Amino acid sequence: xxxxxxxxxxxxxxxxTGIDDGQRFQTVNVVLKEEARVGLFGNxxxxxxxxxxxxxxxxxxxxxxxxxIGLTANTNNMGANAGGREGSLRMxxxxxxEPRNTSVGANYENQFFQKKLNVNANYNFNDASNRNERExxxxxxxxxxxxxxxxxxxxxxxxxxxxxxxxxxRFRPNTKSNMDVHFNARKSQSSSWSASENYMINNSVDSIRxxxxxxxxxxxxxxxxxxxxxxxxxxxxxxxxxxxxxKFDESNQQSDVFQRTYLHKEDKETIVDQNRLSDSRNYNFxxxxxxxxxxxxxxxxxxxxxxxFRHDKNKVDAFNxxxxxxxxxxxxxxxxxxxxxxxxxxxxxxxxxxxxxxxLSNRTNYRSQKxxxxxxxxxxxxNFWDNNLNLSGNYKISNRKNHNR
Numbered sequence: 001x002x003x004x005x006x007x008x009x010x011x012x013x014x015x016x017t018g019i020d021d022g023q024r025f026q027t028v029n030v031v032l033k034e035e036a037r038v039g040l041f042g043n044x045x046x047x048x049x050x051x052x053x054x055x056x057x058x059x060x061x062x063x064x065x066x067x068x069i070g071l072t073a074n075t076n077n078m079g080a081n082a083g084g085r086e087g088s089l090r091m092x093x094x095x096x097x098e099p100r101n102t103s104v105g106a107n108y109e110n111q112f113f114q115k116k117l118n119v120n121a122n123y124n125f126n127d128a129s130n131r132n133e134r135e136x137x138x139x140x141x142x143x144x145x146x147x148x149x150x151x152x153x154x155x156x157x158x159x160x161x162x163x164x165x166x167x168x169x170r171f172r173p174n175t176k177s178n179m180d181v182h183f184n185a186r187k188s189q190s191s192s193w194s195a196s197e198n199y200m201i202n203n204s205v206d207s208i209r210x211x212x213x214x215x216x217x218x219x220x221x222x223x224x225x226x227x228x229x230x231x232x233x234x235x236x237x238x239x240x241x242x243x244x245x246x247k248f249d250e251s252n253q254q255s256d257v258f259q260r261t262y263l264h265k266e267d268k269e270t271i272v273d274q275n276r277l278s279d280s281r282n283y284n285f286x287x288x289x290x291x292x293x294x295x296x297x298x299x300x301x302x303x304x305x306x307x308x309f310r311h312d313k314n315k316v317d318a319f320n321x322x323x324x325x326x327x328x329x330x331x332x333x334x335x336x337x338x339x340x341x342x343x344x345x346x347x348x349x350x351x352x353x354x355x356x357x358x359x360l361s362n363r364t365n366y367r368s369q370k371x372x373x374x375x376x377x378x379x380x381x382x383n384f385w386d387n388n389l390n391l392s393g394n395y396k397i398s399n400r401k402n403h404n405r
Contacts, residue, residue, distance in 0.1 A: 005029040038064045042071075053078055053095075066115070070107040077101075079130075097132030121167040129159040147203055154196040162188035177232040187222045207264045219253030219278070237294030245286045253278040257318075274329060276318045283311045290346070298353050304346035312338040336373045342366065355396045363388040 006028050042060030047053075055076035062069045079099040105124040111117065136152040169181040198211040227245035234240055259272040285308065292302035318332035344365045351358045365388075370381040395403040 001030060002033045066111040068107070068109040070105075072105045073103070075100075075102040097130045099130045100128070102127045116172050118170040118172075119167070120170075122165070124164045125162070126164075127159075127161045129157070131157040145203075148200060148208070149202075149204065150198065150200045152196065152198045154194070156192070156194035158190070158192040160188065160190045162186060175233075177230070179231075180227075180229045182225070182227045184225045185223065187220075189218075189220045191218045192216075209264065210262045211260070213257075213259040215255060215257050217253055217255035219251060221249070221251035223247070223249040237300070239292050241288075241290040241292075243286075243288040243290075245284075247282075247284045249280070249282040251278075251280045272332075273321045274318045274332065275321060276316060276332065279313070279315045281313045283309075285309045298351055300350050300352075302346070302348045302350075304344075306342070306344035306346070308342050308344075310338075310340045312336075314338075330375050333375050334373055335375045336371070336378075338369075338371050340367065340369045342368075356393070357396075358393045359391070361390045363390075 006026070008026055040060075040062045042058070044056075044058045046056040055078055056074065058071070058073040060071045077098070077100050079095050079097075079101070103124060103126040105122065107120075107122050109118070109120045112119065133155045134153070136150075138150040138152075140148045140150075142148055164184075164186040166184045167182070169183075171179045171181075193214075193216050195214040196212070198209070200208040200210075202208050225245070225247040227243070230242045232240050253276075255276040255278070257272060257274045257276055259270075261270045262268070286306070287308070288304060288306045290302060290304035292300065294300040314334065314336045316332070316334045318329045320327040320329050342365055344363060347362045349360045365386050366383070367386070368381075368383045372379050393405050397403060
């Protein structure tokens with residue numbers, strides 16, 4: 001270590017715009033010696049226990065003055081996402097089912113163009129599964145002459161695999177402007193199976209109800225998201241901020257559902273035997289433009305406008321299995337589309353002094369919503385305004401004491 005610097009800094013927004021928002025952050029900066037800024041290190045650990053329990057971890061890293069590369073991996077059958085640490089071993093003294101978790105991750109960070117561009121990217125693969133079985137017995141005394149007993153048995157298993165990627169690009173061409181670009185993506189697959197039986201009898205002789213179910217499903221999903229945040233100082237005390245974000249999610253699932261209920265007293269049987277196909281798509285776009293200006297050393301204001309759209313589609317087709325003829329069951333089906341948009345005006349007036357800060361803000365929003373479902377004959381829509389006016393203040397009594405209203 002070469003030296004340790006401890007100082008108080010303003011927020012990133014204040015440093016860019018020159019407008020003091022009253023926020024302060026205590027910062028510790030550890031400066032390494034030149035020979036310590038290049039290295040390669042890592043560790044590996046593993047544990048074995050009774051009942052065939054195990055957990056293992058791997059960590060490796062390489063770095064120099066601008067570049068950092070990291071690799072992590074772990075696997076365990078103790079139900080811990082980050083198993084292998086002694087703390088995880090103590091926390092997982094109670095294990096449900098037969099869990100298995102494996103994950104592999106990689107991280108890369110570097111600076112380019114004379115440190116004006118910083119790139120940080122992460123990749124992770126995760127594989128998690130579990131298998132469990134439960135048996136329950138319940139006895140309820142209704143009266144001195146009536147006792148009801150319920151026996152239940154359930155089994156389930158599931159498996160989930162996913163790939164995820166996250167990245168941040170920070171571009172600082174000069175002291176007056178900067179831009180952050182976030183890009184995230186994920187793709188996953190899942191499968192699950194469950195079965196249950198439930199029997200209720202009265203006085204150990206008379207059967208009341210029999211219930212049996214079995215569900216088997218497979219599915220996949222994917223999502224992507226990109227956002228751009230650009231900020232520029234126009235002149236001393238003035239700044240412009242532009243934010244754009246776009247997100248898309250998609251998932252598909254196929255399920256075989258079987259449920260049988262038999263009521264002995266009524267001699268009535270109800271059966272649900274279906275193949276259900278689910279399709280979900282969600283799209284979300286948001287934009288914002290924000291202008292801030294400093295009137296004097298203590299007083300500043302900001303104006304902003306937000307525009308956003310959202311389009312969600314959720315469709316479930318439930319087909320009854322009758323003599324190999326598929327029939328759509330509208331009771332368990334839906335074809336729902338939800339659309340919404342919003343326009344928002346923002347205004348803020350802030351006063352910041354050494355001990356006193358006051359903020360006056362107003363938010364005016366116009367929102368439009370429309371919900372339809374062709375399977376259920378639903379067609380709803382509404383448009384409305386809302387306004388939110390807020391006044392808040394803070395008095396700094398000491399470095400550790402504040403009074404807020």
